[in-house]
Amino acid sequence: MRVVAFGEAMVRYAPMAVDQAPEDPNAQVMLRSIGGDELNVCVALARLRADEQEGEREQSTPAPQWVSVLPTGPLGDLVYRSGDLAGVDQQFVLRIPGADVGTFTVLPELKRVHYQRQHSAFALHDPSQLDWDKILGGSDKKWLHMTGITPMISENSYNSWTRAMMTAIKRRIPISIDFNHRKQLGTLSKLWSIMVPHLQHVELLILSVASLLEIVDQELPVLRSHVPAADTPYEDAAWGALMRAFQHHVCVRRLAVCFKTRDETGLQKRWSVIASDAGVHNTLVTPVYHRPKDECGGGSAWAAGMLDWFSLHGHDNSPSLTAAARHADILAAMCQETQGDHSQVTRAQLSSVEAQSKGKPLNIETLDTSTNDVETRLDATMAKLRRAGVIAILRAKNPDAAIARGLELCDMGCRAIEVTLDTVNWRRVLAELAAKVPSHVCVGVGTVMDVDVPIIKDIAALGAAFALSPIEPKGFIDECHKHGVLAVPAGMTSNELWDMHRRGARVIKLFHASMLGPRILKSMLSVSPLRQMNIAPSGGCSPDNAHQWWDAGAFSVGMGANLTGKDIVHPAGSAEYEQGRRHWEEQGREVAKQLFVAVQSRFR
Template identity: 25%
Template structure:
């Protein structure tokens, strides 16, 4: 199995029970999660050697976050200890036409104040096959952006394939700042993952005649900007999830990919997901599933189909982590989405 390293922030997630609004809630459900941590859990769950790198406070809450990763087989030996706090995010889960709402409380978290000296990247990337980060980590702080670039440089020095999920978060930084920082980081990236908003806000590429809120997807527009992104940054693959939000409880879900090596564009099967149990972490489960397909040795089309199926299933599971098995993903990708009871 492959060794995949991910690096970012793991947070304490406090979500309202059911579909309650914040003002109704008298208690919160506790989970742990975060973009790159979610990817690591997916890959460990599929049997790969997944390692997550971060910094957490040396207190019981930091220990709980690490334990949540260890529970699902993620390697945590290079997690640094220190700093003042673990980041928190609050989640109010929407329903029907009411969207979900995320509120961050992550300023000055341990990873936001971490320094390059906290990590031995040569040791971390020894024997690694793949490194994954997201646009969330550089957005957390300037120090985290510097840390991300140092990790990318070390990964490339070790011959490691690098992927990035662009993941624009408007509550963390502006599009102008994102484009400045992320355009620089793209020089290290082999596989670029995102959606139409990410490509626009983070890199300045917008597919024409596409409106996901109305269900209008112009695949030719995606192919065009994918080729432009390859021309500018030299990516091997550009990948986009395609979410058609009919409501907070009802989404269409598919993805597309462009292989620069094959000069070929491919659109996956589309899934209708309703009702959605929890869509947070859906993009991370897509990235984790697609990476799994690649490191398994699948061709780019089959890797994409595995990722889309994995993510469709994640929408049925509460919490950030995707806990479906490889067999469940392969069953869905193979065409069985009946949901019949297994006896």
């Protein structure tokens, strides 16, 4: 089932706590991130999909598809790249010139958010440019997800939202709606009047407690007798009874509400209730406890969790709604373990937490949310490297420059970074990059020799997900895999490569690749049994010949100074460093950018 989500994404600014405040009292350190419910949902689903095996992905979870409108220019590129890096299908995102990206700024002192979206590309777009029959057509099963934000932004967005809704109804595509009323955009009565004609066709309507009460009070007075008394705890069954009466009255198939309470220490208790014709389903006996590191993003992740469950298990099985809600509760809580609207949670992490907390309350603080199972970790690394296309090799005499270059490459779209063990202060470089790069980026080490095999455990602890060698050090494969690090030994002949494959090497480095060339690799992999090998050429590979290696069947291509720059291989302040720096500024940076544009287009 492919989830198609239509809505606006914005640039979000939120104050950050820092050790030293700026001297200017009017200055404030802000976290810039990308937010927008529909994109958030797609990113959360794409993150879950990213570490699935290739065959699983093709069969069960097509890439989620975000439909939207962005301006041309750097801010539009910023938003677009956030979805692209996560693996979201954005083929139906329109780009138009002469408009803005909407922004919203968190104002904690006023306890509200300030929006600026009146002149956004999304608000101004021409609805006729979105061909909903094409977007929602095709042979694959689809699910349309939208929110109540979109039809309230502008007349144009209302028209596009309505066309999407009517096309989905015509094609009998399941629909989910997160009501998500925003007072800044208009009255609740207006939004409810937009929703009512379509509710009988909606599979899942998500409301907040506040919206549930406001709708009953303002629009459905016949249900007021079902409203619990003001001092009724959320845990009381009266809330489920109100939801069941509401669901039955408005003829929506399922109504969902997430409930949250927080104690004086800031520990939040989260559970959810779903009302359907089959009754009331809730996760009250298995709540999730956590301390959100970001107040945003949880609702989107909860919706993504429900859609993920429906995609995996079907949406016609009412008895599984409690399990679906639990799945969504956990994903929402885990999403809020990081700052920013976008979930960073992988399938392996979610499955690990679900396994540890099956059938009992969950406290996120007491669990290890990392991927502990060695096989799962290796599979996750394989999936990331497969999508990386290129492994950027940092071999540096200047550790600060290496860290800065690694982060700069990530901003361009790099998805895999190798820190060689002959880099000055490689431990620091590895640890800092592993801590700072986004979760979809894989960081590992290179130039591992026999003498380094005993420290593989330490390398893993510093954050390395893979380890490459120019040879096959003794005991290298087994020691790496014992600690959850993907071993990538090296060979040149088909006999050497196959021997390492037989002994458990999942990826093998072809070194020195320039001595063979793409034609030899293509010929080698044309022999049916040898196609089982995942070959990563390195040595003499460059942005100029990357496409030839990919076309030849390369799993991923390692590139050193030809990609990462010749400045960092020299000590800071040396003439060679300054010359390399000028080359990076004048040519290297642009070459790298263009390579990662190609990577993002080819390796989705």
